[in-house]
Amino acid sequence: MTDALIVKDMAKRFEKIDAVSGISFRVQKGELFGFLGPNGAGKTTTINMLTGLARPDTGTVRIGGIDCTDNPRAAQHLVGVVPDESNLYAELTGFDNLCFCAALYGIGKAERQTRARTLLETFGLTEAAGRKFGKYSKGMKRKLTIAAGIIHQPEILFLDEPTTGIDVASARQLRQLIADLNRNGTTIFLTTHYIEEAERLCGRIAFIVSGRIVRIDTVENLLQPLQEKHVVRITCANPLTHRRQILSETFPDLKFTLSGQDVIQVESDGIVRVGTLVRFLEDQGAEVLEARRMRPSLENIFVRITGIEAEAMRREKEKKGGEP
Numbered sequence: 450m451t452d453a454l455i456v457k458d459m460a461k462r463f464e465k466i467d468a469v470s471g472i473s474f475r476v477q478k479g480e481l482f483g484f485l486g487p488n489g490a491g492k493t494t495t496i497n498m499l500t501g502l503a504r505p506d507t508g509t510v511r512i513g514g515i516d517c518t519d520n521p522r523a524a525q526h527l528v529g530v531v532p533d534e535s536n537l538y539a540e541l542t543g544f545d546n547l548c549f550c551a552a553l554y555g556i557g558k559a560e561r562q563t564r565a566r567t568l569l570e571t572f573g574l575t576e577a578a579g580r581k582f583g584k585y586s587k588g589m590k591r592k593l594t595i596a597a598g599i600i601h602q603p604e605i606l607f608l609d610e611p612t613t614g615i616d617v618a619s620a621r622q623l624r625q626l627i628a629d630l631n632r633n634g635t636t637i638f639l640t641t642h643y644i645e646e647a648e649r650l651c652g653r654i655a656f657i658v659s660g661r662i663v664r665i666d667t668v669e670n671l672l673q674p675l676q677e678k679h680v681v682r683i684t685c686a687n688p689l690t691h692r693r694q695i696l697s698e699t700f701p702d703l704k705f706t707l708s709g710q711d712v713i714q715v716e717s718d719g720i721v722r723v724g725t726l727v728r729f730l731e732d733q734g735a736e737v738l739e740a741r742r743m744r745p746s747l748e749n750i751f752v753r754i755t756g757i758e759a760e761a762m763r764r765e766k767e768k769k770g771g772e773p
């Protein structure tokens with residue numbers, strides 16, 4: 450397999466902050482590669498350097514075999530970027546926006562019209578092709594922005610939080626579309642704070658924490674240590690914080706992790722006797738609302754690796770980016 454992207458010892462410092470501290474990784478052609486990390490981990494700084502918007506202090510970036518380190522303009526032609534805020538024109542139609550983007554890359558008139566039509570078809574936007582972009586729904590806007598990001602057939606497409614801020618149904622459609630694009634050969638670099646989205650879509654994931662890549666592996670390998678685990682999530686109406694100690698002492702074979710104040714996650718190598726646990730908690734004065742056996746997920750791994758609650762990260766992001 451050939452590499453679409455090779456990053457070596459790339460670093461960036463802002464005054465006193467090492468935003469990215471010498472990271473190295475490769476993305477193969479055809480991969481859907483996930484880049485996950487908590488707030489402030491260095492994801493945006495990394496993407497900016499990979500897409501030619503910022504220059505690394507040290508290290509090298511090769512895209513499609515071309516060294517882009519000292520030539521950010523070269524990078525801009527080799528990558529497709531879908532920014533948070535769409536850069537398309539509200540007054541132009543969907544079709545004209547795509548043709549305009551293609552023209553910026555020097556694509557001839559006949560070819561850009563063909564590509565625009567094909568992409569509108571692929572993204573289910575043919576009927577909206579003649580409508581002004583400003584009148585599109587949020588989900589349609591995001592789709593057209595992705596279409597514009599691949600009109601020049603880039604080596605790699607960067608999707609930064611593609612489903613943040615759009616409604617649930619459109620987000621589901623977008624995920625399907627991203628999976629289809631990848632299945633049809635587009636190499637994708639995806640950041641998302643929806644861990645489940647990453648688990649569902651990505652083949653391989655890098656975890657970045659405080660500017661360093663702390664783990665990089667296939668989703669299958671990341672999940673492997675959890676395959677034998679049994680996980681139960683117990684939700685209470687009152688805080689559980691002060692009960693963790695007694696739970697650990699009474700059930701030494703079980704591992705208890707608090708998730709917020711009123712949810713506790715129980716992990717075990719053997720079957721968890723949920724009834725016994727619930728009765729014990731109730732005897733202790735807890736008001737148990739729900740006890741649910743969970744399928745071990747990438748979220749458990751994320752919490753282990755980053756020490757950050759995925760739920761807390763989701764809430765934080767949605768405050769910034771709007772509803773999911």
Ligand SMILES: Nc1ncnc2c1ncn2[C@@H]1O[C@H](COP(=O)(O)OP(=O)(O)OP(=O)(O)O)[C@@H](O)[C@H]1O
Pocket residue numbers: 463464466467468486487488489490491492493494495
């Ligand atoms: N232009 C800048 N000047 C100074 N510090 C910066 C600048 N850009 C980023 N940083 C700092 O660098 C670190 C990494 O920031 P970055 O935006 O890359 O993180 P992130 O992983 O994208 O976070 P989020 O998920 O919240 O968007 C943070 O500590 C941030 O405050």
